[in-house]
Amino acid sequence: MIAPMGDAETVMERCDLLARCSEEPGRLTRRFATPALSEARDLVEGWMRDAGMATRRDPLGNLIGRLEGGGGRALALGSHIDTVPDAGRYDGPLGVLVGIACAERLRDARLPFALEVVAFADEEGARFRTAFLGSAVTAGRFGPEWLSRADDDGVTLADAIRAWGGDPDALAAGRRDDLLGYLEVHIEQGPVLDRLGIPLAIVTGIAGRTLASVVFEGSAGHAGTTPMDGRRDALAAAAEWIVDVEADARRRDGLVATVGELDTRPGAANVIAGRAVASLDVRHADDGAREAAVAALRERAAAAGAARGVEVTWEERQATSAVPCSPELTERLAAAAGADAPRLASGAGHDAAMIAAVAPVAMLFVRCRAGVSHHPDESVRTEDVAAAIDAATRFVERFEP
Amino acid sequence: MSGRAAAYPRRVPGLHDAIARLAEFNDDPAAGGVTREVFTPTYGRALDWVAELMEGTGMETRIDAFGNLWGRWEGAEPGLPRVVTGSHVDTTLNAGRYDGVVGVLGAIEAVRSLREAGHGPRRSIEVVSFAGEEPRFGTGCIGSRALVGQLEPEDLERLRDRDGVSLADALRGAGLEPGRVPEARIDPDAVHAFLELHIEQAAVLEAYGEPIGVVTAIAAPHDFRLRLRGAATHAGATPMDLRRDALAGASEVMLELERLARSSPSGTTVGTVGVIRAHPGAINVVPGEVELDVDVRDSDLGAREAVVDGLLEAARQIAARRRLELEVEPIVRDTPVDCSETVVEAVVAACEEAGLPYRRMTSGAYHDAMIMAAKVPVGMLFVPSAGGVSHHPDEYTAPEQIDAGVLVLAGALARLAA
Numbered sequence: 001m002i003a004p005m006g007d008a009e010t011v012m013e014r015c016d017l018l019a020r021c022s023e024e025p026g027r028l029t030r031r032f033a034t035p036a037l038s039e040a041r042d043l044v045e046g047w048m049r050d051a052g053m054a055t056r057r058d059p060l061g062n063l064i065g066r067l068e069g070g071g072g073r074a075l076a077l078g079s080h081i082d083t084v085p086d087a088g089r090y091d092g093p094l095g096v097l098v099g100i101a102c103a104e105r106l107r108d109a110r111l112p113f114a115l116e117v118v119a120f121a122d123e124e125g126a127r128f129r130t131a132f133l134g135s136a137v138t139a140g141r142f143g144p145e146w147l148s149r150a151d152d153d154g155v156t157l158a159d160a161i162r163a164w165g166g167d168p169d170a171l172a173a174g175r176r177d178d179l180l181g182y183l184e185v186h187i188e189q190g191p192v193l194d195r196l197g198i199p200l201a202i203v204t205g206i207a208g209r210t211l212a213s214v215v216f217e218g219s220a221g222h223a224g225t226t227p228m229d230g231r232r233d234a235l236a237a238a239a240e241w242i243v244d245v246e247a248d249a250r251r252r253d254g255l256v257a258t259v260g261e262l263d264t265r266p267g268a269a270n271v272i273a274g275r276a277v278a279s280l281d282v283r284h285a286d287d288g289a290r291e292a293a294v295a296a297l298r299e300r301a302a303a304a305g306a307a308r309g310v311e312v313t314w315e316e317r318q319a320t321s322a323v324p325c326s327p328e329l330t331e332r333l334a335a336a337a338g339a340d341a342p343r344l345a346s347g348a349g350h351d352a353a354m355i356a357a358v359a360p361v362a363m364l365f366v367r368c369r370a371g372v373s374h375h376p377d378e379s380v381r382t383e384d385v386a387a388a389i390d391a392a393t394r395f396v397e398r399f400e401p
Numbered sequence: 402m403s404g405r406a407a408a409y410p411r412r413v414p415g416l417h418d419a420i421a422r423l424a425e426f427n428d429d430p431a432a433g434g435v436t437r438e439v440f441t442p443t444y445g446r447a448l449d450w451v452a453e454l455m456e457g458t459g460m461e462t463r464i465d466a467f468g469n470l471w472g473r474w475e476g477a478e479p480g481l482p483r484v485v486t487g488s489h490v491d492t493t494l495n496a497g498r499y500d501g502v503v504g505v506l507g508a509i510e511a512v513r514s515l516r517e518a519g520h521g522p523r524r525s526i527e528v529v530s531f532a533g534e535e536p537r538f539g540t541g542c543i544g545s546r547a548l549v550g551q552l553e554p555e556d557l558e559r560l561r562d563r564d565g566v567s568l569a570d571a572l573r574g575a576g577l578e579p580g581r582v583p584e585a586r587i588d589p590d591a592v593h594a595f596l597e598l599h600i601e602q603a604a605v606l607e608a609y610g611e612p613i614g615v616v617t618a619i620a621a622p623h624d625f626r627l628r629l630r631g632a633a634t635h636a637g638a639t640p641m642d643l644r645r646d647a648l649a650g651a652s653e654v655m656l657e658l659e660r661l662a663r664s665s666p667s668g669t670t671v672g673t674v675g676v677i678r679a680h681p682g683a684i685n686v687v688p689g690e691v692e693l694d695v696d697v698r699d700s701d702l703g704a705r706e707a708v709v710d711g712l713l714e715a716a717r718q719i720a721a722r723r724r725l726e727l728e729v730e731p732i733v734r735d736t737p738v739d740c741s742e743t744v745v746e747a748v749v750a751a752c753e754e755a756g757l758p759y760r761r762m763t764s765g766a767y768h769d770a771m772i773m774a775a776k777v778p779v780g781m782l783f784v785p786s787a788g789g790v791s792h793h794p795d796e797y798t799a800p801e802q803i804d805a806g807v808l809v810l811a812g813a814l815a816r817l818a819a
Contacts, residue, residue, distance in 0.1 A: 188638060189635045189637075189638040190634075190635055190637075190638030190639050190640070190643075191634070191639060191640075191643045192640065192643070195643065207637060209637070211684060219793075220495075220792060220793045221789075221790065221791070221792065221793065222602045222603070222765075222766055222789075222791040222792045223671065223673035223675060223696050223698070223792075224602070224620060224622065224671060224696075224698045224764075224765045224766035224767060225601070225602040225603035225764075225765035225766045225789065225791065226603070226671065226765075226789065227669075227671065227765075228659070228662050228663045228670075228671055228672070229663070230789075233659070233673075235655065235674055235675070235677065236655060236656070236659050236674075238652075239651075239652035239653075239655035239656050239659075239674075240652070240656055242648060242649055242652035243649060243652045243653055243656060245649075246641065246646065246649045249641050250641045250642065255641070256636065256637060256639065256640065256641060257641075258636035258646075258684075258685070258686075258687055259648055259649075259688075260636060260648075260679070260682065260683050260684045260685060260686050260687065260688060261679065261682050261683065261684055262648060262677060262679045262682075262688075264675070264676065264677055265495075266493070266494040266495045266675075266792075267494065267563075267675065267676050268493045268494050268535070268536070268675050268676065268792070269536050269539065269624065269673075269675050269676050269694040269696055269732075270493065270535070270536055270541065270622075270673070270675060270696055270792065271493055271494070271673075271675045271792040271793075272673055272675060273674075273675055274793070279684040281636045281637075281684055281685055283636075283637050346637070346638070347635070347636070347637030347638045347639070348635055348637040348638045349637070371634055371635070371638065371639060371643070372634070373635055373638070374635070374686075375633075
């Protein structure tokens with residue numbers, strides 16, 4: 001057996017090697033079904049075989065490595081190997097490579113179940129703007145209507161799947177009803193562990209999410225000649241609401257609410273904004289708490305508008321329920337990770353949320369520097385990766401089907 | 402077109418037809434208003450059309466080194482300081498059809514009517530169409546600034562539009578040479594007076610039922626750009642208390658501006674943020690950087706500066722509390738202007754001769770006249786704006802209201818040029 005630090009170093013080196021598989025020179029961009037992703041998948045497949053696993057691909061192109069054990073059903077570890085544009089190198093690949101490191105350690109363990117490592121081919125959705133394509137196939141939740149979606153070059157998803165060797169007509173066969181459980185190791189993508197100075201966290205669940213567009217409609221007017229008390233300034237109303245969103249979210253434990261986009265029209269320095277459109281992203285691990293917050297923020301928007309004669313239209317674009325991790329697997333993971341690992345809800349979405357439809361899931365977060373993610377500065381420590389491999393290996397060793 | 406022979410008389414469209422036709426030079430008709438920013442191809446075609454109109458009215462035309470269009474009606478004593486009138490034909494985004502246009506096409510109509518009446522001025526009268534009154538490049542009135550020497554060579558590179566095009570490149574695109582911009586400067590001693598006809602862009606004349614506003618002072622803007630930098634982090638994974646949200650900070654700044662302007666003791670201060678950009682501008686990312694363009698105006702310089710100082714102090718405190726970096730980029734800081742008594746009296750006399758009631762008033766909007774005032778005596782007259790609406794497709798001044806303004810302009814020009 002390789003020394004513990006040794007296989008963490010291998011994981012770090014492999015993250016570096018995968019980072020070279022990119023669509024663009026000088027920065028890491030690896031979207032679904034691109035040559036860069038094929039290249040990365042080939043590397044991962046080789047490492048799976050080196051760890052003694054048999055490999056196969058499902059009809060979408062997800063890569064599965066399998067170490068046979070007793071019984072036909074499998075415990076799976078995994079994550080995704082696609083990236084956002086100009087990405088960091090750990091978001092996704094870390095979970096796959098930690099899984100391979102576990103398999104390497106357990107290759108001769110004769111487990112009473114099969115151990116699989118899954119490398120999902122699309123989680124970020126950067127090419128077709130449909131996130132979780134890979135795990136959706138595994139969970140049997142792939143929408144056939146997605147196949148006709150086109151990327152920016154007009155290539156449909158169906159053609160992209162075919163072009164890289166998959167079979168868009170057989171995706172239903174990718175559904176897995178034989179999984180005993182699924183563990184995903186992932187970087188936190190937030191600053192909590194870095195603040196606490198702790199390497200690992202146990203994820204209690206993946207937050208539910210509401211996305212909305214809030215339209216403030218006032219009246220454009222001349223910035224010099226319209227007195228302050230004669231204005232219907234859409235941007236001023238939006239500003240009051242944005243401050244309210246932050247203040248309200250701070251008062252609600254575990255809630256995050258973000259206005260990330262703000263567009264004003266006509267958008268000239270000497271014209272009062274007649275229209276402002278703000279995006280809203282609200283997340284909480286408890287659906288009731290999220291819905292209560294959304295209702296309050298909606299009232300706040302109406303009040304900010306009413307104070308200025310500005311009409312407010314609320315367009316809810318998407319609402320997804322929270323996905324709790326399996327309490328049983330989570331307790332086992334907590335026992336495997338050690339007493340000091342805090343419990344966090346994941347504000348970000350992950351493949352585990354999809355897989356929860358067909359198997360009990362658990363997630364382990366690894367500290368990343370300053371919480372930076374989706375950025376080339378994404379960074380994790382080798383010793384934290386070693387801790388994650390140890391915890392995941394103990395989790396698998398002690399797993400009882 | 403410099404030196405092109407003026408063939409007069411030629412058939413030209415009437416004033417109101419001309420206003421309607423100029424509105425057809427439009428880069429965004431689908432939006433419902435007029436978009437004709439300075440130095441665009443559409444603007445260039447519009448300017449050519451205006452030049453033809455001037456020539457058809459017997460004026461000799463030229464384009465100066467900054468792209469300002471001039472039409473000249475030579476007086477009996479061409480050596481005397483001349484009388485200048487005019488405004489601008491560029492627009493802001495999705496604007497109306499009267500702002501600026503009335504002052505250019507109205508001036509051409511005033512010259513036409515004076516000629517038709519057999520009037521022969523002693524001083525030459527020139528009609529100018531200023532290049533770039535609206536702030537495509539962040540700063541307004543760049544055409545008149547070039548005339549009075551308020552544009553430095555480094556400004557031409559520094560000033561950029563929202564797409565990052567520099568003023569220098571825009572000039573080149575319009576066939577002008579940035580290095581020659583200083584040649585556009587006027588000799589102040591050769592200008593007797595500048596008089597600008599403009600729509601009011603406010604509802605005071607409408608409220609009092611008066612057809613003419615005689616402007617005695619012009620409010621001036623203090624414009625600057627604030628840049629707040631925090632950290633662009635994951636909207637799901639970053640707890641509220643660990644964020645450095647530049648947009649939330651910018652929103653606090655905007656509310657403070659609204660509060661300060663509303664409570665300004667002058668009662669006439671206005672403060673506006675019309676443009677804000679949040680980066681990276683993604684639904685699932687906390688904004689890491691925000692730029693906002695702040696515009697504060699008043700005819701009372703002290704009251705205006707008190708609001709600006711208060712806002713900058715508040716912005717510094719907000720930035721410090723939120724751990725944001727704050728950067729302040731100056732854009733423009735103009736001085737409010739008192740109009741020339743000579744010009745005001747000429748306009749008043751023209752109103753009285755025409756039997757039109759008038760109101761002495763301050764202009765809340767700035768105009769090229771405010772810039773010209775740095776070097777020459779200026780005045781302005783206003784015609785009503787329906788509902789005070791301007792910089793908007795619904796901007797409207799009735800034809801008979803414009804005719805009244807042109808009548809007064811012609812009378813005042815005749816007096817000033819006598």
